Amino acid sequence: MFADYSMAELGSIFVMQGFAGLILFSVFLLMALGLAIIFGQMGVINMAHGEFMILGAYVTYFTSQLFLNYIPSLFSIYFFLAMILAFIASGALGMFVEWAMIRHLYKRPLDTLLATWGLSLILQQLYRSFFGAREVGVELPEWMMGSIPLTDTVEVQINGLFVMGLTLAITIAVAVLMYKSSWGKQVRAVVQNRVMAGAVGINTERVDRYTFALGCGIAGVAGSAFTMIGSTGPTAGQLYIVDTFLVVVFGGAASLLGTIASAFTISQAQSTMEFFLSGSMAKVITLLGVVGILMLRPQGLFTLKVRR
Amino acid sequence: MILSRKELLGLTILATLILVILPLSLDIFRLNLVGKYLTYAFVALGLVLCWGYGGILSLGQGIFFGLGGYCMAMFLKLEASSVENTKIQSTPGIPDFMDWNQITALPWFWEPFRSLPLTLILVILVPVALAFILGFAMFTRRVGGTYFAIITQAVAAILTILIVGQQGYTGGINGITDLRTLLGWDIRTDNAKLILYFVNGLLLIGCLLLAFFVKHSKFGRILVAMRDKEDRVRFSGYNVSNFKIFVFCLAAAISGIGGAMFALQVGFMSPSFVGIVPSIEMVIYTAVGGRLSILGAVYGTLLVNWAKTSFSETFPELWLLGLGGLFIAVVLAFPNGLAGIYGSYIEPAIKRFLRKKSDLMPSGTLPQGSPAE
Amino acid sequence: MNPPVTNAGIISDQMAPDFLLTVEGLTVSFDGFKAVNDLSLYVDEREIRVIVGPNGAGKTTVLDLICGKTRATSGSIKFRGQELTRMNESKIVQAGIGRKFQTPSIYDDLTVFENLEISYPKGRSVFGALAFKRDAVVRDRVFEVAEMIFLKDRLNERAEFLSHGQKQWLEIGMLLIQDPDLLMLDEPVAGMSVSERKKTAELLNKIIANRSIIVIEHDMKFVEDIAHRVTVLHQGKVLSEGSMDHVKHDPKVVEVYLGH
Numbered sequence: 001m002f003a004d005y006s007m008a009e010l011g012s013i014f015v016m017q018g019f020a021g022l023i024l025f026s027v028f029l030l031m032a033l034g035l036a037i038i039f040g041q042m043g044v045i046n047m048a049h050g051e052f053m054i055l056g057a058y059v060t061y062f063t064s065q066l067f068l069n070y071i072p073s074l075f076s077i078y079f080f081l082a083m084i085l086a087f088i089a090s091g092a093l094g095m096f097v098e099w100a101m102i103r104h105l106y107k108r109p110l111d112t113l114l115a116t117w118g119l120s121l122i123l124q125q126l127y128r129s130f131f132g133a134r135e136v137g138v139e140l141p142e143w144m145m146g147s148i149p150l151t152d153t154v155e156v157q158i159n160g161l162f163v164m165g166l167t168l169a170i171t172i173a174v175a176v177l178m179y180k181s182s183w184g185k186q187v188r189a190v191v192q193n194r195v196m197a198g199a200v201g202i203n204t205e206r207v208d209r210y211t212f213a214l215g216c217g218i219a220g221v222a223g224s225a226f227t228m229i230g231s232t233g234p235t236a237g238q239l240y241i242v243d244t245f246l247v248v249v250f251g252g253a254a255s256l257l258g259t260i261a262s263a264f265t266i267s268q269a270q271s272t273m274e275f276f277l278s279g280s281m282a283k284v285i286t287l288l289g290v291v292g293i294l295m296l297r298p299q300g301l302f303t304l305k306v307r308r
Numbered sequence: 309m310i311l312s313r314k315e316l317l318g319l320t321i322l323a324t325l326i327l328v329i330l331p332l333s334l335d336i337f338r339l340n341l342v343g344k345y346l347t348y349a350f351v352a353l354g355l356v357l358c359w360g361y362g363g364i365l366s367l368g369q370g371i372f373f374g375l376g377g378y379c380m381a382m383f384l385k386l387e388a389s390s391v392e393n394t395k396i397q398s399t400p401g402i403p404d405f406m407d408w409n410q411i412t413a414l415p416w417f418w419e420p421f422r423s424l425p426l427t428l429i430l431v432i433l434v435p436v437a438l439a440f441i442l443g444f445a446m447f448t449r450r451v452g453g454t455y456f457a458i459i460t461q462a463v464a465a466i467l468t469i470l471i472v473g474q475q476g477y478t479g480g481i482n483g484i485t486d487l488r489t490l491l492g493w494d495i496r497t498d499n500a501k502l503i504l505y506f507v508n509g510l511l512l513i514g515c516l517l518l519a520f521f522v523k524h525s526k527f528g529r530i531l532v533a534m535r536d537k538e539d540r541v542r543f544s545g546y547n548v549s550n551f552k553i554f555v556f557c558l559a560a561a562i563s564g565i566g567g568a569m570f571a572l573q574v575g576f577m578s579p580s581f582v583g584i585v586p587s588i589e590m591v592i593y594t595a596v597g598g599r600l601s602i603l604g605a606v607y608g609t610l611l612v613n614w615a616k617t618s619f620s621e622t623f624p625e626l627w628l629l630g631l632g633g634l635f636i637a638v639v640l641a642f643p644n645g646l647a648g649i650y651g652s653y654i655e656p657a658i659k660r661f662l663r664k665k666s667d668l669m670p671s672g673t674l675p676q677g678s679p680a681e
Numbered sequence: 682m683n684p685p686v687t688n689a690g691i692i693s694d695q696m697a698p699d700f701l702l703t704v705e706g707l708t709v710s711f712d713g714f715k716a717v718n719d720l721s722l723y724v725d726e727r728e729i730r731v732i733v734g735p736n737g738a739g740k741t742t743v744l745d746l747i748c749g750k751t752r753a754t755s756g757s758i759k760f761r762g763q764e765l766t767r768m769n770e771s772k773i774v775q776a777g778i779g780r781k782f783q784t785p786s787i788y789d790d791l792t793v794f795e796n797l798e799i800s801y802p803k804g805r806s807v808f809g810a811l812a813f814k815r816d817a818v819v820r821d822r823v824f825e826v827a828e829m830i831f832l833k834d835r836l837n838e839r840a841e842f843l844s845h846g847q848k849q850w851l852e853i854g855m856l857l858i859q860d861p862d863l864l865m866l867d868e869p870v871a872g873m874s875v876s877e878r879k880k881t882a883e884l885l886n887k888i889i890a891n892r893s894i895i896v897i898e899h900d901m902k903f904v905e906d907i908a909h910r911v912t913v914l915h916q917g918k919v920l921s922e923g924s925m926d927h928v929k930h931d932p933k934v935v936e937v938y939l940g941h
Contacts, residue, residue, distance in 0.1 A: 118635025280473030
């Protein structure tokens with residue numbers, strides 16, 4: 001398998017695949033972050049997570065169109081505004097969904113799964129009706145195009161680097177929010193003991209609603225970032241949902257570090273294998289590996305031993 | 309006694325509908341369509357047992373439907389690919405899609421499907437074996453609930469990707485098509501379709517009876533108890549994971565039969581009945597019928613599919629909205645589905661009606677309420 | 682290992698080498714915190730042992746460890762010579778250990794009859810349960826137990842409609858029909874009215890015949906009524922053991938437990 005390549009070529013291949021893997025890692029991590037907050041903190045499985053992400057992508061697309069048509073002079077920075085708008089749009093939708101649906105189902109996690117699946121079908125159809133079935137792609141500002149050559153055989157795309165940087169920034173922001181802010185403390189208090197948290201004066205209903213909205217908002221930002229490296233269609237969200245759930249479960253649900261490690265492992269495994277096998281076999285083997293490990297160690301990679 | 313009087317009446321009405329009323333009132337095209345829907349009812353029935361009674365939600369029942377279907381389709385395909393029929397291929401005697409993919413010999417795992425008895429065994433055995441592996445690994449480690457749902461969903465995704473990716477061995481995205489005869493008997497004729505419809509109907513009724521038997525056995529009561537207080541059951545001396553594995557395997561076996569009947573009646577099998585989307589759609593059949601209602605599974609399946617067919621013929625956009633709405637409504641407003649609506653609105657009305665009648669006729673016998681137990 | 686401390690025990694002189702239950706060096710730690718720490722406990726045939734101790738002393742954890750709900754970090758639990766630490770819960774039950782939980786744990790969706798029937802020790806395997814027949818023997822036994830737990834005329838009612846006290850009785854009945862050799866009760870009279878409490882004490886006196894019992898209870902009056910021996914736990918360790926009279930006057934106990 002390796003005989004056809006020289007050592008130098010092999011090295012470049014690994015670096016390039018590694019870079020592709022890092023982009024995939026960013027994608028997984030961005031999607032998984034929102035999901036990990038909602039699933040890890042609230043135990044709710046949001047099957048419509050992909051659609052919240054696509055909402056962010058559409059918001060970004062329309063913002064870019066707006067800038068292109070009306071204020072082209074500021075086009076190079078439209079993305080930053082788009083990201084904020086995407087966060088607000090997906091977060092607001094998330095808040096509404098929590099109020100209308102999720103809060104009635106906290107004691108029935110399996111039913112939440114079905115209801116959010118229904119929501120995802122509805123959102124997909126709405127996107128198709130309003131935005132068309134065709135995939136749309138945003139135009140990148142000039143500074144994001146092109147690539148940086150590292151050696152004569154290895155070069156990296158700027159938009160990919162940008163998405164990685166963005167992922168890093170969002171991850172740090174989430175970590176700070178969850179582990180350093182007083183709001184994060186409230187969320188974790190509610191997770192550990194809902195009744196007690198309520199008794200000491202935390203408004204648990206509000207914490208639930210904002211947690212859900214935050215998770216959805218992050219999904220919107222993820223969608224926004226996606227437009228930098230791919231196109232958006234009504235059903236694009238569904239493509240990643242299984243991978244993302246596996247990332248979250250594999251990482252051990254409630255642990256941010258676990259989510260990062262698992263997103264990294266899965267994305268690197270998949271992109272490295274993709275070079276030697278067909279894309280579908282790489283995916284099958286990766287997913288099988290993850291499912292296999294989860295069968296042996298269902299609690300995921302990172303957990304604590306507690307009294308059951 | 310495996311049926312209460314009420315259930316016997318319900319089963320008789322359903323059997324009459326499937327075996328008498330529908331065949332008399334529909335043309336063969338529509339009847340074949342109903343036959344196809346009824347193969348999904350096998351899956352929905354399996355879900356009643358493992359989700360409704362056992363509390364184990366599998367989002368991958370399409371896996372077992374698909375495996376059963378593929379087993380049957382592989383047998384039929386081999387029969388359709390006799391050397392005689394395929395002499396224009398570069399390798400005669402193997403399925404056409406293999407020839408297109410430059411495969412020159414039948415892969416080993418196709419060999420068992422030369423024999424019909426072996427195929428019929430494998431239709432059940434293959435789904436059960438996979439269900440056993442999944443169930444054993446997960447349930448003995450106390451994995452359940454949403455985790456289990458996600459894992460089954462991932463397995464459904466894996467299987468679909470595998471089938472689509474390995475075109476030469478599986479027929480890829482198109483599936484296994486152009487199935488013709490079963491031991492020389494042409495399954496494409498109207499006459500064959502009618503006979504297969506009845507075979508399917510009888511098998512379904514057989515599976516319904518089996519489900520009633522399980523429900524009324526102590527096993528059924530333990531399932532309910534387990535869903536409620538798993539630890540208590542464990543500390544009453546039951547190995548809870550064995551019970552879960554069994555009911556999951558049973559659901560898989562029933563789904564596999566449905567899949568095989570699908571391949572026979574529809575004449576092909578493809579990965580579009582295996583993956584995430586069809587699997588979760590099958591859950592909604594059960595939910596609409598009422599997750600605790602064995603007969604409801606059949607009605608739910610028929611109703612949702614009838615709605616799907618009639619909506620997507622006229623307003624394809626509305627269908628997805630409707631289906632999405634159905635998922636939400638059945639969870640938020642009608643968690644017991646049609647059976648719940650029947651139990652709380654229609655049945656009392658019938659009882660009132662009958663009581664009034666018997667008041668007029670003093671010698672009339674009152675229908676007994678639900679019998680003791 | 683150290684023999685049990687039985688300074689004032691009533692059965693010290695018939696101390697035999699083969700106890701019904703022998704717990705030695707039992708330790709379990711949750712994330713470094715030792716909820717039970719090097720604990721040893723010996724229970725005789727037909728002995729009623731009461732475990733007392735302040736909150737967080739590890740009482741419930743000890744029961745959890747014996748019945749397999751929690752796995753020990755180290756140490757051994759032997760029941761009739763069988764090592765329990767590596768057996769799964771259902772096997773432990775089948776070996777003859779019954780457990781009642783702190784909050785009533787019954788099947789709300791099933792009738793009282795079905796609740797009792799499920800606990801009948803027959804048809805416990807998958808196929809056994811499928812083939813299980815509700816014959817006269819089973820029915821008679823259910824009626825008999827229902828009579829004992831004062832629920833004879835509520836057999837066809839769904840268990841969720843019972844009062845709190847009745848639920849406790851039903852759970853005791855479920856254990857009774859199981860006929861264990863060692864019965865473990867976690868606060869059986871908690872949350873009961875005075876009359877229910879009296880009836881329960883009466884019930885417990887009926888069911889303790891011919892078996893060993895481990896009870897966790899805070900109600901000292903109740904403890905004094907039934908205990909053969911008392912074990913006082915403190916911070917996962919045995920603080921004192923012996924007759925009620927003995928532990929009551931043990932200065933260590935007075936200091937940590939009765940003293941405040």
